[in-house]
Amino acid sequence: MNEKEQQPSFMLVDGMALLFRAFYATAVTGQFMINSKGAPTNAVQGFLKHMLTAVNHFSPSHIAVCWDMGSKTFRNELFDGYKANRTSAPVEMIPQFELAKQAVEAFDIPNIGLPGYEADDCIGTIAKASANHSRVGILTGDQDMLQLIEDNISVLLLKKGYGNYEVHNPDSFFEWKGITPRQMIDLKALMGDTADNYPGVKGIGEKTALKLLIQYQNIEGILENVASLTKGQRAKIESAIDMLHLSRQLAEIKCDVPISCPLDQAIYQYDREKVQNLVRDHEYKTLLRML
Missing domain, CATH: 1.10.150.20 (5' to 3' exonuclease, C-terminal subdomain)
Structure with a gap:
């Protein structure tokens, strides 16, 4: 086994990208998966399915999930029109932001975010800080993340469906675009x-x-x-x-945001009973099948 393979593998999950992807995949046909408490769960269940399918596929030793923390960031101060074309989140989506974070907590995975910055900036900062002692994989559907690729940082782009990925490292990216990630x-x-x-x-x-x-x-x-x-x-x-x-x-994704995620806080191991309680309480039937 070479030195690179011996390093911990750290998966950084773009929470918003996975949650919105999961929501719209089922919302188009009106499948909001309302549980007996009247709460929609389609986005959370799809998000967890995406995350756990990737965990099974890539077998990371460590994992953290990064989130946007509100709509205003330093980029809005630079340019008024930044993301001004975005509509409000659908009403069925709103309660699922908190439900998704609760679900991540149940797996003892850190939720990371910082007001004034986007999830991308948190991911960039943690990826660059971790790359000298671990192999980092960024799980996202967002091609903006490709700028973060370097020798020890890969981008795991979600493709259509579940379990389909396009994995990019510096060589594959150059072959695709003819330029460097930067x-x-x-x-x-x-x-x-x-x-x-x-x-x-x-x-x-x-x-x-x-x-x-x-x-x-x-x-x-x-x-x-x-x-x-x-x-x-x-x-x-x-x-x-x-x-x-x-x-x-x-x-440009900022890679000097004042946050950190030490590896020892992101070890991927969870209490099965805690997860099963979450699944039962919220009636996450999709997850029940996976577990």
Whole structure:
């Protein structure tokens, strides 16, 4: 066994990504799985199924779940329009945020979040701090996390259904996109992000942005060589320089958030009886079958 394989394997779970994915997978057909107390449980049950299926598949020795803590973060202070296109969570979703955290607690897994920051920032901070002594896998459906990839940090992208993953490390990412994970930040700055509601450079799509980054490395390189660009590219970039820099600030996951998760607090072992009580109390039938 080589040194890398001997290291602890630490799975960081993007709680919001899994919870929303699980909710919308069943909500479209109206399957909210209301229990006898009148509480919807479709998102929690799907979230737990995603998490436990991944645990069975990747066998981490340690695990933690990160959450957003309210809608306002430092990014809203940088840009008023950040995520301004998001609608409120559906009414059936609202009680399930707390239920999901209770379920994570029942498995003795840490719930982590910090007001003013997104789950991504918490994941980035813990991943970078843990990568020198453990193999980190980030479980998410969000491609923004790809910028965090490095030698000891992989991104485990959820694909359709349960138990289907696209695992990315530095080599596979380069093979896919032709750039390094860190260049993902500048890629998003150029393209903008419709989901997060910031424009980047209007008229520059992924294909052009990738081509420019492969040729000039980063935004500074592009701006230094702006005279060499096509007339159209130059006009688009020169008219959006401030937004380009701002978009890069919005796109970059902060990895120096004031939180920590020591490995000894994230060992994956749980009290079976405690979990079974949770499953019975909330009537999580999906989980009952898995256990």
